[in-house]
Amino acid sequence: MMDAAVAENNFVHDEAKRAKTLRRFRIGDLTFKTITQTAAITVLVLLAGVIVALVHGSLPAWRAYGFGFFTAESWNPVTEKFGALPAIYGTLLTSFIAMLIGVPVSLGIAIFLTEICPERLRRTIGIAIELLAGIPSIIYGIWGLFIFAPWFQVHVQPLLIDTFANIPVMNQLFAGPPYGIGLLTAGLILAIMVLPFITSITREVFDTVPPVLKEAAYGIGCTRWEVMKRVVIPYTRVGIIGGVMLGLGRALGETMAVTFVIGNAHRIASSIMAPGTTISASIANEFTEAVGDLYTSSLIALGLILFLITFVVLAFARLMLMRIERKAGK
Amino acid sequence: MRFMSYAVAAGLAVAFTVTTAQAADLSGAGATFPYPIYAKWADAYKKETGIGLNYQSIGSGGGIKQIENKTVTFGASDKPLPGEELDKYGLAQFPMVMGGIVPVVNLEGIKPGELVLDGDTIAKIFMGEITKWDDETIKQLNPDAKLPSSAIAVVHRSDGSGTTFNFTYYLSDVSADWKSNVGSNTAVEWPVGIGAKGNEGVANNVANTKGSVGYVEYAYALQNKLTFTKMMNKAGKTVAPTSESFQAAAAGADWSSQPGFGVILANQPGDESWPMTAGTWILMYKQPSDPAASSEALKFFAWAYKNGDKMAEELDYVPMPDSVVEQVQKMWSADIKDTAGKPIFAMN
Numbered sequence: 001m002m003d004a005a006v007a008e009n010n011f012v013h014d015e016a017k018r019a020k021t022l023r024r025f026r027i028g029d030l031t032f033k034t035i036t037q038t039a040a041i042t043v044l045v046l047l048a049g050v051i052v053a054l055v056h057g058s059l060p061a062w063r064a065y066g067f068g069f070f071t072a073e074s075w076n077p078v079t080e081k082f083g084a085l086p087a088i089y090g091t092l093l094t095s096f097i098a099m100l101i102g103v104p105v106s107l108g109i110a111i112f113l114t115e116i117c118p119e120r121l122r123r124t125i126g127i128a129i130e131l132l133a134g135i136p137s138i139i140y141g142i143w144g145l146f147i148f149a150p151w152f153q154v155h156v157q158p159l160l161i162d163t164f165a166n167i168p169v170m171n172q173l174f175a176g177p178p179y180g181i182g183l184l185t186a187g188l189i190l191a192i193m194v195l196p197f198i199t200s201i202t203r204e205v206f207d208t209v210p211p212v213l214k215e216a217a218y219g220i221g222c223t224r225w226e227v228m229k230r231v232v233i234p235y236t237r238v239g240i241i242g243g244v245m246l247g248l249g250r251a252l253g254e255t256m257a258v259t260f261v262i263g264n265a266h267r268i269a270s271s272i273m274a275p276g277t278t279i280s281a282s283i284a285n286e287f288t289e290a291v292g293d294l295y296t297s298s299l300i301a302l303g304l305i306l307f308l309i310t311f312v313v314l315a316f317a318r319l320m321l322m323r324i325e326r327k328a329g330k
Numbered sequence: 331m332r333f334m335s336y337a338v339a340a341g342l343a344v345a346f347t348v349t350t351a352q353a354a355d356l357s358g359a360g361a362t363f364p365y366p367i368y369a370k371w372a373d374a375y376k377k378e379t380g381i382g383l384n385y386q387s388i389g390s391g392g393g394i395k396q397i398e399n400k401t402v403t404f405g406a407s408d409k410p411l412p413g414e415e416l417d418k419y420g421l422a423q424f425p426m427v428m429g430g431i432v433p434v435v436n437l438e439g440i441k442p443g444e445l446v447l448d449g450d451t452i453a454k455i456f457m458g459e460i461t462k463w464d465d466e467t468i469k470q471l472n473p474d475a476k477l478p479s480s481a482i483a484v485v486h487r488s489d490g491s492g493t494t495f496n497f498t499y500y501l502s503d504v505s506a507d508w509k510s511n512v513g514s515n516t517a518v519e520w521p522v523g524i525g526a527k528g529n530e531g532v533a534n535n536v537a538n539t540k541g542s543v544g545y546v547e548y549a550y551a552l553q554n555k556l557t558f559t560k561m562m563n564k565a566g567k568t569v570a571p572t573s574e575s576f577q578a579a580a581a582g583a584d585w586s587s588q589p590g591f592g593v594i595l596a597n598q599p600g601d602e603s604w605p606m607t608a609g610t611w612i613l614m615y616k617q618p619s620d621p622a623a624s625s626e627a628l629k630f631f632a633w634a635y636k637n638g639d640k641m642a643e644e645l646d647y648v649p650m651p652d653s654v655v656e657q658v659q660k661m662w663s664a665d666i667k668d669t670a671g672k673p674i675f676a677m678n
Contacts, residue, residue: 077517
């Protein structure tokens with residue numbers, strides 16, 4: 001009897017203690033939820049603020065040019081006739097060149113580092129790539145202008161012009177004169193700049209492939225290439241696409257390095273070695289001295305367009321991921 | 331470590347007291363072209379008077395915006411404001427110092443000052459009508475020079491700039507084609523060429539690109555050891571870019587002909603005049619909301635007019651001729667007044 005009463009008493013006591021602890025947990029959880037929620041909402045508010053500011057600032061340009069702003073080629077501060085087409089073209093083309101070169105090279109580095117490279121070299125190359133990611137973009141710009149462009153002008157561009165001189169279409173794409181700087185140079189510098197981003201992410205995701213899968217593949221006699229193609233890359237494609245998109249985002253928005261080497265000309269030439277411009281380079285170049293509301297507003301409108309491009313690219317990446325996942329799920 | 335943190339703290343304390351002492355500093359913003367000389371003058375002025383200058387070289391456009399928003403005591407612009415805009419905001423304007431714009435080329439075997447160009451030829455090159463160095467037009471101006479048959483790579487400014495304004499103003503003045511097709515402004519729609527940011531950007535691109543031609547402030551051409559050319563001036567004489575030829579252009583100008591001394595020194599008459607000379611202007615309110623600050627600013631400018639000539643020449647700028655300074659100071663005492671209507675600058 002006595003024991004039972006003590007047990008009863010203890011039970012009541014425990015009950016109260018438990019309720020108290022539970023309450024404490026609940027408050028803790030609630031606080032935690034509120035804090036993280038606020039952080040998430042802040043991002044949305046900031047994003048909305050940026051959109052509102054861009055739309056508001058670009059209104060005069062939209063009023064003056066309407067949809068024609070997207071398609072007009074002229075960029076004339078004297079007559080205040082502004083069109084975004086050359087900047088959009090330059091932005092997309094340089095990013096495309098950067099991806100065309102950057103993605104295969106990055107994947108190659110990542111594959112080599114995770115699958116083939118001896119342990120000691122792995123660390124050296126890994127650190128070198130991380131260092132590349134840490135170099136400020138202005139340094140890339142200065143290096144591009146002083147070292148890379150002059151070398152490119154003397155040793156590579158004449159070669160390209162001569163090689164393709166008699167091949168139709170290609171001789172238009174690689175037409176002179178060799179300036180050293182231009183769209184192609186900007187694309188190449190961007191390729192170097194996106195390389196570390198794509199490499200480090202793909203490397204991380206390659207490391208997540210369970211060894212048992214790879215060993216099984218090797219076990220049934222797959223070559224390295226087959227293991228990469230059939231096991232590692234399918235297993236990690238979501239991560240790879242994520243890395244590529246991160247690199248593309250950087251290429252689209254990169255300002256300083258591009259400004260140095262692109263030639264800053266609001267023109268669309270058939271040659272990819274001709275000088276051009278990108279959206280962010282135009283804004284960086286001209287915003288400080290843009291006198292007149294329409295000029296400033298047109299530059300802000302360019303900013304809005306870059307925002308839209310980035311948004312479309314990200315949405316497209318999402319769509320692609322969803323499609324791949326659905327296919328894989330079948 | 332501890333010593334280090336003491337040192338940092340002491341440094342901060344010093345920095346802090348200095349900042350508070352600077353409360354009375356002059357504040358200005360605008361053109362980047364005169365920034366080196368304003369900084370040099372300010373440094374010397376501070377040693378003499380203890381009053382410093384906080385000048386933000388954010389560009390002429392920014393300078394005009396800031397003075398119109400009254401966030402600074404004076405604005406600085408390479409492009410003079412037209413009379414109606416000065417009247418609209420109640421601004422006074424005066425030229426502070428001058429410089430020369432020179433064409434620079436990168437041609438093998440051609441030394442500085444060897445090549446001669448004229449305005450019309452430069453306009454045609456920058457419009458893409460002359461594309462080879464051995465074009466007849468260039469040959470005629472340079473019968474003795476060995477000109478290669480290589481393509482001309484045009485380099486221009488990619489950012490808005492007073493230098494571009496003066497350069498394109500000159501080309502509009504000498505070439506009707508240029509005037510109708512391109513026009514003049516701080517930035518224009520360039521028919522050909524590559525854009526580079528800042529005088530230093532153009533200088534570097536010209537230095538790096540064989541067969542290129544560009545335009546920079548004289549000081550940049552000298553510092554980067556670029557091949558500048560001679561020019562044919564309005565009088566049909568060949569002149570070299572020198573302090574004398576820039577001053578000759580300023581001396582020949584009729585400064586009172588434009589409101590706010592807004593005379594653009596392109597293509598001035600005179601046998602000795604360099605055709606691409608450019609002034610840079612200061613903008614101040616005629617009835618400033620802070621007369622004390624404006625008075626201090628005018629004192630600084632008066633000091634610079636009086637004592638700054640040698641420093642300007644050291645940096646390859648051209649000081650204003652004394653006759654112009656006299657007119658400017660007359661305008662100060664006549665136009666710039668405090669709320670009671672009393673002139674805030676007294677001539678001595």
